[in-house]
Amino acid sequence: MRERRLAAVRPSQGLDSGQLLLICAAGMLTVAAISHTAAVGLEAPRVAVGFGALIAAGELARLTMPGNREVAPVSTAAALGYALLLDVGGAEARHSALQVVAVMAVGMIAGGLPHVAVGRPPRLDAMARRLLAGSLLAFAYRPFAHSLFESARDRPGEHGDWWLALGVMAVLVTVMLTADVVIAAMLRAEQVRTAFGVALRDEIRMGAPLGAAVAASGMLLALASHSMDMTALPAFAAPLLVTQVAFRKYAGIRATYLQTVRALSRVTEVGGYVEPGHSRRVSQLSLAIGRELGMSEPQLLELEYAALMHDIGQLSLRDPIPGGATVLADPAQARRIAELGAEVIRKTGVLHAVAEIVRRQCDTVAEGPPAASRIIKAANAYDDLISGSTDRDRAAAALERLRLAGGTEYDPAVVEAMARVVDRLVLVTRL
Amino acid sequence: MRELPWPAKVYFVALVGTAGLLLARGTLMPPALTGVDWSTLLVLALLFLLCESVPTLLNVPQVAVSVSYSAALAAVVLVGPEGAALVGLTAVFSVRPGLPLVKRLFNGGQYAICGYAAGWAYERAGGTLGLPHVSDFPGILVPYAAATAAFVAINFVLTAIMLNLAAVVGRDQVSLRSVAQFLASYVGYAIFGLLIAALWSTVESISTVLVLLPLFVARWALGHYHAEQRSYDATIAALCQAVETKDYYTRGHCTRVSAASSMIGEEIGMGTERLRAIRYAGMLHDVGKLGVPTKVLQKEGRLTEEEYAAIQLHPMRGLEIVRGIDFLDEAYAGIMHHHERHDGKGYPMGLAGPEIPEFARIIAVADAFDSMTSDRSYRKAKTIEFAVAELQKNAGTQFDPLMVSAFVKALGRDGWHPPETVPVPPGDLPVETTMKDHDDPTAPIQVVSER
Numbered sequence: 001m002r003e004r005r006l007a008a009v010r011p012s013q014g015l016d017s018g019q020l021l022l023i024c025a026a027g028m029l030t031v032a033a034i035s036h037t038a039a040v041g042l043e044a045p046r047v048a049v050g051f052g053a054l055i056a057a058g059e060l061a062r063l064t065m066p067g068n069r070e071v072a073p074v075s076t077a078a079a080l081g082y083a084l085l086l087d088v089g090g091a092e093a094r095h096s097a098l099q100v101v102a103v104m105a106v107g108m109i110a111g112g113l114p115h116v117a118v119g120r121p122p123r124l125d126a127m128a129r130r131l132l133a134g135s136l137l138a139f140a141y142r143p144f145a146h147s148l149f150e151s152a153r154d155r156p157g158e159h160g161d162w163w164l165a166l167g168v169m170a171v172l173v174t175v176m177l178t179a180d181v182v183i184a185a186m187l188r189a190e191q192v193r194t195a196f197g198v199a200l201r202d203e204i205r206m207g208a209p210l211g212a213a214v215a216a217s218g219m220l221l222a223l224a225s226h227s228m229d230m231t232a233l234p235a236f237a238a239p240l241l242v243t244q245v246a247f248r249k250y251a252g253i254r255a256t257y258l259q260t261v262r263a264l265s266r267v268t269e270v271g272g273y274v275e276p277g278h279s280r281r282v283s284q285l286s287l288a289i290g291r292e293l294g295m296s297e298p299q300l301l302e303l304e305y306a307a308l309m310h311d312i313g314q315l316s317l318r319d320p321i322p323g324g325a326t327v328l329a330d331p332a333q334a335r336r337i338a339e340l341g342a343e344v345i346r347k348t349g350v351l352h353a354v355a356e357i358v359r360r361q362c363d364t365v366a367e368g369p370p371a372a373s374r375i376i377k378a379a380n381a382y383d384d385l386i387s388g389s390t391d392r393d394r395a396a397a398a399l400e401r402l403r404l405a406g407g408t409e410y411d412p413a414v415v416e417a418m419a420r421v422v423d424r425l426v427l428v429t430r431l
Numbered sequence: 432m433r434e435l436p437w438p439a440k441v442y443f444v445a446l447v448g449t450a451g452l453l454l455a456r457g458t459l460m461p462p463a464l465t466g467v468d469w470s471t472l473l474v475l476a477l478l479f480l481l482c483e484s485v486p487t488l489l490n491v492p493q494v495a496v497s498v499s500y501s502a503a504l505a506a507v508v509l510v511g512p513e514g515a516a517l518v519g520l521t522a523v524f525s526v527r528p529g530l531p532l533v534k535r536l537f538n539g540g541q542y543a544i545c546g547y548a549a550g551w552a553y554e555r556a557g558g559t560l561g562l563p564h565v566s567d568f569p570g571i572l573v574p575y576a577a578a579t580a581a582f583v584a585i586n587f588v589l590t591a592i593m594l595n596l597a598a599v600v601g602r603d604q605v606s607l608r609s610v611a612q613f614l615a616s617y618v619g620y621a622i623f624g625l626l627i628a629a630l631w632s633t634v635e636s637i638s639t640v641l642v643l644l645p646l647f648v649a650r651w652a653l654g655h656y657h658a659e660q661r662s663y664d665a666t667i668a669a670l671c672q673a674v675e676t677k678d679y680y681t682r683g684h685c686t687r688v689s690a691a692s693s694m695i696g697e698e699i700g701m702g703t704e705r706l707r708a709i710r711y712a713g714m715l716h717d718v719g720k721l722g723v724p725t726k727v728l729q730k731e732g733r734l735t736e737e738e739y740a741a742i743q744l745h746p747m748r749g750l751e752i753v754r755g756i757d758f759l760d761e762a763y764a765g766i767m768h769h770h771e772r773h774d775g776k777g778y779p780m781g782l783a784g785p786e787i788p789e790f791a792r793i794i795a796v797a798d799a800f801d802s803m804t805s806d807r808s809y810r811k812a813k814t815i816e817f818a819v820a821e822l823q824k825n826a827g828t829q830f831d832p833l834m835v836s837a838f839v840k841a842l843g844r845d846g847w848h849p850p851e852t853v854p855v856p857p858g859d860l861p862v863e864t865t866m867k868d869h870d871d872p873t874a875p876i877q878v879v880s881e882r
Contacts, residue, residue, distance in 0.1 A: 089565045152633075162633040209648045216644035220626070223638070227629045231568040235629075238622040239645040246652035253659045256758050260663070263755040264670045264718065270748050271721035315673050315721070347669040350662040 016190045019125040022183070026128035029135055033101035043095040047088050047225075050233050052107040054078040057237075059111025061244060065206060066254040067297060069184075070126035073214050073247070074240050075111065079104045079134040080218025081225070081236070083141055084169050086149045089229030093145065100138035104131055125187065133180040141172050152226075162223070169222065173215045181207055194291045202297040213243045258304075265308035273314040275387055283307035285379040285421065286372075292417040293371070303372040306357035310376050313341030313358075335362045365411050374411040378402060378418055381410070395422055435533075439596035443537060446589065450540035453547050454520065457513035472514050474636045476521045478502040478627075482643070483525040483538075498646055500582060500617075502639075503546045504624030507578050508571075509631060511560045512550025519546035541589045545582045552581035562632045571625075579621040583614065671714050674721055678728065680807050681868070683850055687805075689713035691797035691838070694845060698837040705761065709790055712762030716769050716794050719749025728867050733877040742869050742876065743778040746770055765790025769798060770869070772829045784831075792831040796822060796838050799830070802870035804849040813873070815847055825872055 042048055058075025065071055083100045085093040108131060112122045148168060152160040184207070185200040192199075217240045224232035265279040286307040290300050314337050342359030345351050361376045363369035369377075385398035399419050406412040435443070482499035499522070506515040519542030523535045554560070558574030559567070623642050630638030671685040692713035696706050723745055727738045734742075750767040753759055768782060768791035775783030803818040813821075819839055826832040867876055 089568075160633070166634055166637065209651055213645040213648035216641045220630070220638075220641040223630050223633050223641070224626060227563070227565060227632050228568045229565055231572075232629075235622050235626055238619055239626070239642060239649075242619070243645045243649040243652070246649040246656065250652045250656040250659065252758070253656055253663055256756065257659060257663045257666070259756045260667055261670075263753050264667075266752050267670075267674055267718055267721050270719065270752060272724075309670075312670070312673055316676050344669060344673040347672065348662070348665040349669075350665055 016187070018187050018190050019128075022132065022187070023124050023128045026131045029101055030105040030131065033098045033105060033135075036098045037102040043099060044088070044091075044093060046230070047085070047093065048082075048095065048099065048103050050230055051078055051082040051085075052103045052110070054233055054237070055082075055104060055107030056111035059108050060114060062111075062115075063244070063248045063251055064255070065210075065247070065251050067202070067206060069206060070123045071210060071247075072111075072130060073210055073217075073244055074237065075108065076130055076134070077214045077217040077221065077240055078107075079130070080137065080173065080214065081221030083134060083138040084173075084218060084222035085225055086145060086152060086165060086222060088225045090154065090226070092149050092153075095142075097135070097138040097142040100142065101131070101135045104134050129180065129183060129187075132183070133176055136179060137172055137176040140175070141168070144168060166219070166223075169219050173218065177207075177211045177215060181211070192291055193288075195294050198294050198296055205297070210243075210247060213240070217243075258301075261305055261308050265312070268311045268314055271315065273317070274311050277388060278383060279308050279311060281383050281388065282310065282376065282379045285383065285418070286375045288421040288425075289375050289379060289414060289417045290372070292421055293375075293413070295371070299372070302353050302357065303375065305351065305354045306361075306372055307376050307379065309341060309345060309354070310358055310361055310380060311337070311341065312344050313337040313339065315344070316340040331362065338362050364409055365407060371411075371414075374414050378410045378414045382418060382422075435597055439593065442592060442596055443533070446544070446593075447536055447540040450516075450520070450543040454513075454516055454543060457516060457547070468510070471631070471635075472506065472510055472517065474639070475502050475506045475509070475514075476518045478639050478643075479506075479518050480521045480525060483522050484527055498620050498623060498643070500542070500545075500586070501620050501623035501627065501642075503542065504549065504575075504578060504582060504621055505627040505631075506546065507550045507553050507582075508558065508563060508575065508625070508628040509561065512547045512554070515546030515550045516543040517546075519543040537593065541586065544589065545586045548585050549578040549582035553578035563629055564632075568629070575621075575625055579618060579624075583617050583621075587614070667711065667714060671718065674718050680805065684801055684805070685714050685717060687801045687850065688716060688794065688797045691800060691847075692793050694841040695793045695796060695834055695838045698841040699833070708759060708762045709765065709793060711759060712765040712790050713794055713797060715749065715753050715759075715762070716766050716798065717745070717749065718752050719745040719747065719766075722748035730867070733879045734867075735879055739876060739878045742867075743770075745869075747779055761788070762790055764788035765794050767791070769794040771795070773826075773831055774828045777829075787831070792834045796830050796834045798870045799872045800838065802868055803873060804847070806850075806852060807868055807871065807874075809874070812849060812852065815842070815849065821873060829872060 055075045055078045058072050058078055061074060062070060062072035079100070082095075082103060083097075085095075087093055108127055112127065115122060148165045152162045152165045154160045181203050182200070185196060185203040188194070188203065189196045189199040217236065220239070221232060221236045224236055228235060262280070262283075265283075268274045268279065269276050283304050286303055287300055290303045295303065317337070317340075338359055338361050342355040345355040345358055357370055357372040357376065360367070360369035360373040361380070363373060363377075365374070381402060382398050385401060386394050389395075399415070399422065402410050402415045402418070403412075406415050479499045479502040482502060503515050503518050506518040510518075520539045522542045523539035525535070525538070553574045556574035556577035558571060558578070563571055623646070626642050627639050630641070634641075668686055672682065675681050675684060689710050690713075693706055693710045696709040701709065723741050727734065727741050730738065746767050746769060750763055753766060754763065765788060768777075768780065768787055771777035771780065771782045771787045771791055772795075773784055773787070773792075775781050800818050800822060803813045803821060804815060806812045819842065822830060822835045822838070826835040868874065869876060
C-alpha cells in the first residue's frame with residue numbers, strides 16, 4: 001500500500017541511486033563468492049547444505065513489516081549462525097567468509113524463487129541489504145574463527161571456555177546490526193525524503209526488537225551446533241518460528257488497519273459529501289508535508305489517520321454541503337463538522353490523539369493547535385482550492401492565497417513546507 | 432478457598448499433600464539430591480519464576496500458557512526428577528500481584544508433581560541425567576519427548592479437573608480446536624527446554640538468555656498484535672456506526688448483523704479465519720448505502736424505477752469502498768451479493784441458489800432478521816418468533832433454507848438480544864428517519880411501473 005502512495009507522490013518509480021549501488025555491490029559480491037567457492041570446492045558440504053536450506057526456508061517465509069519493510073528473520077538468523085559457526089559437534093568449521101556469502105546467496109535465491117513463481121517479484125534492495133549485512137559479519141569474524149575455536153574447544157576432561165567466543169560474537173553482531181540500521185536509514189531517507197536523523201530513529205524503533213531476537217538466535221545457533229550437532233538446526237527453528245508468527249500477525253493487522261481506514265474514508269465521497277479523491281489527496285499531501293517537517297513515523301501514522309478521516313463529521317450532517325468544499329463553508333459549520341468528526345473517532349475508544357487532531361483542524365494559529373491539525377488545515381484548504389487539478393498556475397494561486405493568510409489562519413512553516421512539496425510534485429507531473 | 436465447592440477443596444488438599452510427600456521423599460531420603468549442582472538448580476528456578484511471572488498469551492484467549500515449563504524440562508535433563516519438582520514448586524512465589532494464595536499453592540503443587548513425573552518418565556525412557564554430550568543427539572529426543580508428554584498430560588489433567596470441579600469453565604466453553612492449539616504450542620515450547628539443557632555445557636546460564644530473548648520479543652509483538660486487533664475492531668465498528676447515523680432507526684444494525692452472521696457461520700462450521708471475515712463482512716455490508724440519496728429513502732409511497740435503481744446500486748458502492756482491504760477477500764462477494772434472492776429475483780446480478788456466494792447467503796438472512804426485529808419509523812419491531820416464521824416462510828424463495836435453519840438452530844442455543852425500543856424522536860431535534868428499509872422483507876419496496 002505504501003508503495004502506491006509513494007508512487008503517487010513521486011511518479012518516478014525507479015530505484016534510488018543508493019539502492020542501485022547496494023544492489024550492484026551485492027550482485028558483484030555474489031558472483032565473486034560463488035565463483036570462488038566453485039573454484040576451491042565446498043568445505044563441509046553437509047553443514048553448508050543444512051544452513052543453506054534453513055536460509056532458503058527463512059527467505060520463503062519472509063514478511064513485510066509496517067512501512068513496507070521486508071524482513072526475513074529466520075533467514076537472517078541462519079546466515080548469522082553460519083557466519084559465526086565455530087564447530088559442528090566438535091569438528092572445526094573451516095569455511096571461509098566467501099563461502100558464507102555463497103551459501104547465503106544461493107539460499108536466498110532458492111527461497112525467493114517460489115515467490116517469483118507466484119508473481120511476487122523480489123524486493124532486490126531488501127535482499128541486497130540482508131546479504132551485505134551477513135557478508136560484513138562473515139568477513140569480520142571468519143579470520144578469528146580458528147583462534148576462537150582453539151580457546152573454546154573441549155579438551156579431555158574439561159569443557160571449553162566459551163566466554164571469549166561469545167563476547168566476540170556479541171560485539172561483532174552488534175556492530176553488524178548497527179551498520180545495517182544505518183544503511184536502512186540512509187536508503188529510507190532518500191526514498192521518502194525525510195531527514196536522516198528521523199529515518200534513523202524510525203529504523204531503530206522498528207528494527208530493534210526483531211534485530212535483538214535475530215541476533216540472539218544467530219548466536220544460539222552457532223553454540224547449539226557445538227553441543228547438538230546438526231540436530232541444532234531443526235531445534236533452533238522453534239524459538240524463531242514463534243517470533244516470526246507473532247511478527248507476521250502484528251504486521252498483518254497493522255496493514256489491514258491502514259487499508260481499512262483508507263477504504264472507509266471514502267464513504268464521504270460515495271455519499272457525495274466531498275469530491276472524489278479528496279480524502280486521499282489531503283492525506284498524501286499532509287504526509288508529504290509532515291515528512292518535510294521531520295515528523296517521526298508514529299506521528300505520521302496519526303497524521304495520516306486524521307487526514308483520511310478529517311471529513312467524517314459530515315456524515316452526521318443532514319445534507320451534503322454543495323461541492324463539499326469546507327474551506328468555503330462558513331467557519332461555524334466547519335467547526336461543527338470537526339467536532340462531530342472527533343466525536344465519531346472518539347467512539348473507537350483508542351484513537352484519542354487522532355480525534356484531537358481532527359477536532360482542532362479548524363483552529364487558527366493563535367489557538368495553538370497540534371502540528372498535525374495545522375498541516376491538515378492547510379492541506380485541506382489547498383485541495384479545496386485546486387480540487388485535483390495539476391495546473392501549475394492554479395497551484396501557485398492557491399499557495400499565494402494560503403500565504404496571504406499565513407500567520408493567522410495557516411502556519412507559515414506548514415505553508416512553506418507545502419510549497420516545496422507541491423513544487424516537487426508539479427515538476428514531476430510536468431516531466 | 433471458601434467459595435470453592437467441597438470436591439474441589441478435597442482435590443486441592445490431596446494435590447498439595449501429594450506434592451509435599453513427593454518433595455519430602457525426594458529431598459530427605461538418600462541418595463537423592465546428593466550429587467546435585469545447586470547453582471544450576473538455582474538458575475533454573477529463577478528462570479522458571481521469571482517466566483511464570485509473565486505468562487505469555489498465546490493464540491487461545493482464555494488460557495495463558497507460560498514458557499516456564501521449558502525451565503522445568505531443562506531441570507529434568509540437568510538435575511533429575513527431584514530438581515524438576517523443586518523448580519516447579521517455585522511457582523508459589525511468582526510475582527503476580529493479586530494472585531490468591533490458594534492459586535499459588537495449587538500452581539506450585541501441580542508443577543512439582545508434573546516435574547517429578549516428567550523426570551521419572553525421562554529416566555524410564557532411558558535418558559541419562561547431567562550435561563548432555565554431543566553423542567547423545569539425536570538419541571536424547573526419545574526420553575525427552577517422553578518427559579514432555581508426561582509433563583503436559585499431567586499438567587493438563589490436573590488443571591482440567593480443578594477447573595471442572597470449581598466450575599470456572601463449562602465443558603463446552605473450551606472447544607476442541609483451542610485445546611488442540613494449546614497442546615501444540617505446549618509441545619513446541621518443550622524444545623526450548625532441550626536447547627537450554629544442551630547449551631548448558633558451553634555458556635551455562637547465558638544460554639537461557641539466548642533462548643528466551645526471541646521468546647520475549649515474540650511476546651512483545653503478540654501483545655502489540657492483540658492491542659492493535661482490539662483497536663481495529665473498535666475503529667471499524669465506530670466508522671460503520673458513523674455511516675448509520677444518517678438514519679435514526681438503523682443505528683447498531685451493522686454490529687447486530689455482524690453478530691448474527693458469525694452465529695450462522697459458527698453453526699455451519701466455518702474455520703477461525705472465515706469467521707473473522709464474515710464478522711467484518713456483516714459489519715461492512717451496508718457501507719454503500721450512503722450512496723443512496725436521502726430523499727429516496729425518505730420518500731413516502733412508491734418509488735420510480737430510477738429511484739429503485741439507486742437503491743439497488745448500494746451493494747456495488749459498498750464493494751467499491753471496501754475493495755482496498757486485502758484480507759476481506761471472500762467477504763467482497765458477501766457484500767456485493769447480499770441482496771440476491773434464492774429464486775434469482777434479487778439484485779445486483781440476479782444470481783440464484785448455489786450461484787450466490789456463501790457469505791452473501793448468510794448476510795441476507797442476518798440482515799433481514801435484524802431489520803424485522805428492530806423498530807422502523809413506519810412500524811414497531813416484530814417479535815423474534817414472528818421474524819423466524821417469516822424467514823422460514825421465505826426460505827427457498829428469498830433465503831437459502833440451509834442458512835435459515837442454521838440460524839434458527841443458533842438462535843435456539845445462544846438466544847438473541849434485539850435492540851431496545853427506539854424512543855420516538857423528539858420533534859424539535861433534526862433527526863434523519865427513512866420511510867424505506869430495503870432490508871425489510873415484510874414491507875417490500877413498491878416500485879411504480881413507468882410503462
